[in-house]
Amino acid sequence: QVQLVESGGGVVQPGGSLRLSCAASGFSFSYFSMHWVRQSPGKGLEWVALIWYGGTKEHYADSVKGRFTISRDNSKNTLYLEMNSLRADDTAVYYCARDRENFDLTGYVDYWGQGIQVTVSS
Amino acid sequence: EIELTQSPATLSLSPGERATLSCRASQSVNRYLAWYQQKPGQAPRLLIYDASDRAPGIPARFSGSGSGTDFTLTISSLEPEDFAVYYCQQRSNWRGATFGPGTKVEIK
Numbered sequence: 001q002v003q004l005v006e007s008g009g010g011v012v013q014p015g016g017s018l019r020l021s022c023a024a025s026g027f028s029f030s031y032f033s034m035h036w037v038r039q040s041p042g043k044g045l046e047w048v049a050l051i052w053y054g055g056t057k058e059h060y061a062d063s064v065k066g067r068f069t070i071s072r073d074n075s076k077n078t079l080y081l082e083m084n085s086l087r088a089d090d091t092a093v094y095y096c097a098r099d100r101e102n103f104d105l106t107g108y109v110d111y112w113g114q115g116i117q118v119t120v121s122s
Numbered sequence: 123e124i125e126l127t128q129s130p131a132t133l134s135l136s137p138g139e140r141a142t143l144s145c146r147a148s149q150s151v152n153r154y155l156a157w158y159q160q161k162p163g164q165a166p167r168l169l170i171y172d173a174s175d176r177a178p179g180i181p182a183r184f185s186g187s188g189s190g191t192d193f194t195l196t197i198s199s200l201e202p203e204d205f206a207v208y209y210c211q212q213r214s215n216w217r218g219a220t221f222g223p224g225t226k227v228e229i230k
Contacts, residue, residue: 045158045166045209045221061218062123095165100177107213108156110177112165 009116022096126222145210
């Protein structure tokens with residue numbers, strides 16, 4: 001079955017950096033576009049970034065553009081999110097998520113990881 | 123950026139009742155709208171995509187409608203497991219996707 005397992009979260013000071021990883025299994029990872037979505041404490045969902053299945057295109061939310069970088073290693077079935085210049089308002093649970101269709105970008109997410117906490121605090 | 127608003131913020135209903143949730147976009151998203159359900163401590167679950175298509179495994183009591191700027195999620199008869207928060211999401215262009223603020227369906 002499809003599994004997405006995030007790792008790399010934790011507590012970091014404002015201005016610091018963190019790299020999240022997402023290990024994918026149970027499906028052909030290289031066939032699917034992938035997303036990061038976050039949820040601040042007690043708040044709603046915010047789409048963060050996506051990367052096309054071939055890794056050729058990326059898109060970012062305005063709130064993270066220039067600070068976060070999404071990437072993937074299809075040989076390792078792993079998705080990454082490099083987060084720099086972190087701010088308090090980046091504090092959230094970060095979800096790795098799979099786009100709904102293979103060899104396409106629908107923008108809809110059908111599988112989600114369990115989420116990983118990132119806390120930005122001094 | 124396209125903004126989504128959802129109403130009501132909270133819906134208090136009893137099991138067996140019909141739930142009608144609304145999502146409005148700040149500009150047309152055609153039919154590029156999805157609905158997700160989220161329960162406490164869990165990741166969201168895709169219910170509906172392209173405004174009215176049910177995702178695999180989603181019960182028929184969930185239905186979606188609408189196009190352009192106004193969309194509706196209907197739960198025909200609430201089951202105990204349906205009490206949760208529901209989010210709409212648009213993907214009409216790739217300047218980015220956005221989610222609505224959510225509607226909480228709670229037990230009356």
